[in-house]
Amino acid sequence: MVETHFGRKRPRTAKEYERLLKLHIRPALGKLKVDAVRFADIDSLHRKITKAGSPVAANRAHSLCRTIFNFAIRWKMRLDNPAVGIERNTEHSVERYITRDELERLTAALDREEDQQAANIFRLCLLSGCRIGEALSARWQHIDLTAGIWNKPHALTKQARKHVVPLSRPAVELLGALRRQTNSEWVFPGDGATGHRYATFKAWTRITKAAGVTGLRIHDLRHSFASELVSSGASLPLIGRLLGHSDVKTTSRYAHLYDDPLREAVEKVGKVVANGGRR
DSSP: OIIIIITTSOHHHHHHHHHHIIIIIHHHHTTSOGGGOOHHHHHHHHHHHHHTTOHHHHHHHHHHHHHHHHHHHHTTSOSSOTTTTOOOOOOOOOOOOOOHHHHHHHHHHHHHOSOHHHHHHHHHHHHHOOOHHHHHTOBGGGEETTTTEEEEOGGGSTTSSOEEEEOOHHHHHHHHHHHTTOOSSBSSBOSSSSSBOOOOHHHHHHHHHHHTOOSOOTTHHHHHHHHHHHHTTOOHHHHHHHHTOSSHHHHGGGGGGGHHHHHHHHHHHHHHHHTTTOO
16 A cells, blocks of 8 residues: 555655555554554554644544545455544644745845755755745756746646646846756755755744744745745736646635735725825
8 A cells, every 4th residue: 555655655755655554554563454444542552642732633643544544445455444434633724824024034034044954955945936846946947047937747636637837036146156056966966876856944043033933834934935926916816827736725825915905906996086186
């Protein structure tokens, strides 16, 4: 199952699945036969992870269990799926947007950071709105610096489809400087002879601490990119295309950011009307 299912997933997703198997699923269910696992076993595992303070991880472990037993049914190893019917934890999606003052301090902290490869990864996220996984796994063969285009292959995007996005001049300049520094196939090569970089959390912790910015996740750089697009007057469909959203509902989370520009627009009209047509 691991080879069949994990092999079709993005490297970052496959790695997360392996972590869930190692830390939670195998210790709890590994000694049981496939047809001996019951609803109570999955429910107990979900509750245990939740109680340990990881409600989201509990949901992810449950989802993986459900997938595993769907394979078991397909392969006629059992007739039912014991993971069906588990009451999942409520997940609250919170978007955090970086303020202009925070951006100034974060930019200065990025310049001072000793790990400039990590700093450049975060800069690319800020400049392009890409996901951290897309930045880490970026290959030069997919980036056209002359045309200023990043051709993200379907295997590396969340929507599992090709995503072609334009790159701004600062993004192209950043990538151009990086290209001149390496012969690796990866934009951000790892420490070994092959492979790309994986870990950035420690560097992110240092950088945000140095900048005096709290509560900002790496993924929030993507939200901040969208926020800047709204401020520039970009429409929701355009933002969705730039971010690679396949569902308009995903992009609609940014709709409330139009409140200030809309209010500013109606205030301008109100002023003209109130002044009898004088601007």
